[in-house]
Amino acid sequence: MRAHEGLVTYLVFNLTWRWLESPFAGRESINETQKKPNVSESLREGSSFWCTGDSKSTRLCKFRYLCYHPVQDEYLFFHGPETVIDGVPDKRFDPALLDMSSVEDHNTQYFNYVDYPVHALESFSNITMFDDFSLIFHRFNPENIMHVVHDDLLPLYHTMRQFSQSKLSVDQEYIIVMMEGWNEGSYFDLYKLFTNRSLLLKTDLQKANHLMCFQHGIIGISKYTTWYQYGFNEPQGALPHVSLTGGYVRHFTKFIQRRFGLDDSSFHASESSYIVLCSREQNRLIINELDLSMAIARQLNKRVIRVSMATHSFKEQVELVSKASALIGMHGSILIMAMFLPPGAKLIELFPFGISPDNYTPYRTMVELPGMNILYASWRNEIEENTVTYPHEVPEDGGIDHLSEKEQEEIINTKEVPSHLCCTNPYWLYRIYQDTIVDIQSLLLVIESTENKQNILSARQEHKLYPSKVINVTCQPLQRRNSQSCSCHGNHL
Numbered sequence: 001m002r003a004h005e006g007l008v009t010y011l012v013f014n015l016t017w018r019w020l021e022s023p024f025a026g027r028e029s030i031n032e033t034q035k036k037p038n039v040s041e042s043l044r045e046g047s048s049f050w051c052t053g054d055s056k057s058t059r060l061c062k063f064r065y066l067c068y069h070p071v072q073d074e075y076l077f078f079h080g081p082e083t084v085i086d087g088v089p090d091k092r093f094d095p096a097l098l099d100m101s102s103v104e105d106h107n108t109q110y111f112n113y114v115d116y117p118v119h120a121l122e123s124f125s126n127i128t129m130f131d132d133f134s135l136i137f138h139r140f141n142p143e144n145i146m147h148v149v150h151d152d153l154l155p156l157y158h159t160m161r162q163f164s165q166s167k168l169s170v171d172q173e174y175i176i177v178m179m180e181g182w183n184e185g186s187y188f189d190l191y192k193l194f195t196n197r198s199l200l201l202k203t204d205l206q207k208a209n210h211l212m213c214f215q216h217g218i219i220g221i222s223k224y225t226t227w228y229q230y231g232f233n234e235p236q237g238a239l240p241h242v243s244l245t246g247g248y249v250r251h252f253t254k255f256i257q258r259r260f261g262l263d264d265s266s267f268h269a270s271e272s273s274y275i276v277l278c279s280r281e282q283n284r285l286i287i288n289e290l291d292l293s294m295a296i297a298r299q300l301n302k303r304v305i306r307v308s309m310a311t312h313s314f315k316e317q318v319e320l321v322s323k324a325s326a327l328i329g330m331h332g333s334i335l336i337m338a339m340f341l342p343p344g345a346k347l348i349e350l351f352p353f354g355i356s357p358d359n360y361t362p363y364r365t366m367v368e369l370p371g372m373n374i375l376y377a378s379w380r381n382e383i384e385e386n387t388v389t390y391p392h393e394v395p396e397d398g399g400i401d402h403l404s405e406k407e408q409e410e411i412i413n414t415k416e417v418p419s420h421l422c423c424t425n426p427y428w429l430y431r432i433y434q435d436t437i438v439d440i441q442s443l444l445l446v447i448e449s450t451e452n453k454q455n456i457l458s459a460r461q462e463h464k465l466y467p468s469k470v471i472n473v474t475c476q477p478l479q480r481r482n483s484q485s486c487s488c489h490g491n492h493l
Contacts, residue, residue: 076114346377357380
């Protein structure tokens with residue numbers, strides 16, 4: 001069946017191609033372009049795949065001569081005399097060969113390719129070849145800093161370390177190709193930290209109507225560094241088997257600091273003279289934020305620096321958080337910055353009325369990774385009168401006007417959001433987009449409680465250590481009253 005589909009695609013391709021050839025007009029010129037016959041001659045050896053991983057969720061593939069055509073929006077694999085297919089399952093369409101994103105089993109992130117005989121290259125009158133090593137993957141949500149760091153940057157860092165071809169731990173001469181179809185997004189410059197080359201987007205390739213081929217590289221991205229799932233198939237929560245350690249997170253954060261040109265020397269929270277309070281600009285506001293910051297400053301005898309995505313760049317946030325003694329803020333994506341906190345620091349996460357801290361734990365899970373050495377505490381608004389809801393907003397911002405009166409009444413009277421899936425549950429949206437008057441005294445008690453826990457930070461080892469076998473064992477008799485025993489000694493290899 002697949003062979004027939006490939007033949008049909010090939011014939012359609014031939015007919016469509018003749019009418020669609022046009023010059024490339026990209027975001028910037030792509031100077032790796034070569035024309036036939038040189039490109040087609042090198043492609044004639046055929047495409048190859050070497051894949052590791054026993055399922056689409058764990059699979060990554062190294063490739064040679066993988067092509068993409070923007071008209072068909074398909075990846076093309078040319079079977080030739082030197083083709084190698086290693087680690088590709090027979091049922092690669094059930095449902096896909098691999099996930100292009102680090103978010104597991106999301107059907108918008110699947111990858112597969114269509115098969116062509118190598119002589120089909122004759123049908124393509126114009127071919128662009130990217131000669132340098134390429135890493136091709138999908139960003140998940142480039143407009144949200146939590147998703148950018150957790151789903152993209154940290155997995156990208158690990159994947160590049162895994163396949164580094166230079167003396168550096170991260171080979172910064174890779175071409176990074178992001179093929180999910182988003183525009184640059186708010187945090188595009190962060191991806192530039194990982195390569196000295198120009199980034200490529202799918203939209204860049206789609207401005208050309210001809211075949212684009214990558215000489216060699218990696219397709220897919222590792223999930224090794226992820227720790228959280230967002231509730232697409234079950235209520236959100238920590239992943240069941242997390243391999244990531246605090247030490248590895250700190251490798252990543254120091255890499256980011258170095259690329260920004262910031263000080264990445266060792267620093268402990270006890271040396272800090274200030275606390276960072278995360279401020280929000282549009283929703284989920286702390287209504288009495290100024291009073292709260294002044295109360296925290298008096299209580300802890302430290303400066304309180306208010307930081308937000310609107311007032312501080314990512315680099316400025318990294319610089320401030322990495323020297324802070326604590327990060328305090330309402331549940332939200334900016335709390336991913338807690339990974340830059342120094343050892344011994346605290347993360348205090350605030351939750352609006354009706355939102356249980358036990359059900360939404362991406363930041364708690366992160367700072368409690370073994371070796372992070374960051375104290376975590378949560379505060380929850382228990383006073384319904386201290387909250388401002390927005391029932392007349394659009395549904396995605398917590399509005400409930402579109403629902404029946406009975407449903408609206410039920411949501412308003414529900415005092416704790418019930419368990420739910422992502423991402424449109426009206427109970428969740430109604431409560432998470434509330435503004436809050438923080439009960440300062442109860443929050444100060446939570447902060448004070450962390451002061452008493454400073455000496456019980458996790459001493460758990462990041463990795464299990466297994467010694468070698470014992471050799472050169474010798475035993476000596478020990479004479480004791482009414483008995484005799486032996487004392488044995490040996491060496492490890």
